[in-house]
Amino acid sequence: MKGLIQRVKHARVEVAGETVGAIDHGILLLLGVEASDSRASADKLLHKVLHYRVFSDEQGKMNLNVQQAEGGLLVVSQFTLVADTAKGLRPSFSRGASPQQAEELYDYFLEQAQARLPSVAGGQFAADMQVSLCNDGPVTFLLEA
Template identity: 85%
Template sequence: MRGLIQRVRHAKVEVGSEAVGAIDGGLLLLLGVEARDDRASADKLLHKVLHYRVFGDEGGRMNLNVQQAGGGLLVVSQFTLVADTARGLRPSFSRGASPQQAEALYDYFVERARAQLSPVACGRFAADMQVSLLNDGPVTFLLET
């Protein structure tokens, strides 16, 4: 499982002209699910996302996690994160989970995140989404399980 986190001042995801999820300050998480992933992978990645220290303390050092900083989480499914781009000029998605497996793990991830943090917003699985954000820093990290 791969998650690209971005520290944001605000972020929003829309489907068509409908806003389906938004947060003020916090983390935008683009989530990719691989065929080998399971609930344990989701739990491990969620722990990393919630505890990764990317927010500034009183001295300006990145010592606080999203919970300590009082931020929110916006989770957006993005299957392109699991693409193999090592060869050629066209990505391979052979490592990606089936849509059914990916959606089940995405839903599980969001459910578990909501049990541990508020607010948690999300996109719409497999939809054509438009994501807007104001990256704070910029601060962006790729987390993997």
Template identity: 70%
Template sequence: MKALIQRVCSASVDISGERVGEIGPGIMLLLGVEKTDSESQADKLLDKVLAYRIFSDEDGKMNLNLQQVGGGLLVVSQFTLVADTRKGLRPSFSSGATPEQGERLYDYFVEQARARHAEVATGRFAAEMQVGLVNDGPVTFLLETN
């Protein structure tokens, strides 16, 4: 399972001109699910996302996590994140989860996030989405479970 996280001033997701998810300051998370992923890996990834120290303290050091700053979390499914791009000029998605497995684990991740964090917004699984964000820093990290 992979999560590309970005520290944002704000982020939003629109589908067909309708705003379906939006946060102010916090983390915009693109979630990619691979066929070998499980609920246990989703739990580990969520633990890391919520505790990852990417927000500045009073000294300007990245010492605070999402829960400490009370930021929002916007979770967007992103199957292209699991693409193998090492060879050729076309990405391979052979390691990606099936749509059914991907949706199940995406929904599980979001459900667990909502149980543990106050502000969680989402996109819509497998939808054609327009994602907007103001990256703060810029600060971007790729988190993976294996």
């Protein structure tokens, strides 16, 4: 499981012109699910996302996690994160989870996040989404579980 996290001032996701998820300051997470992933992978990645220190403390150092910074989390499914780009000029998605497995793990991840953080929103699985954000920093990290 891969997660691209971006520290944001605000972020939202729209489907067909309607906002389906939005947060103020916090983390935008683009979530990729591989065929080898499980609920244990989701739990491990969620722990990393919630505890990764990307927010500044009083001294301006990145020492605070999203919970300590009282930020939100916007989770958007992003199957292209698991693409193999090592060869050629076209990505291979052979490592990606089936749509059914990916949706089940995405839903599970979102439910677990909502149980741990007050402000959690999500995109719409397998939809054509438009994601808008104001990257804060910019601060972007690729996390793997």
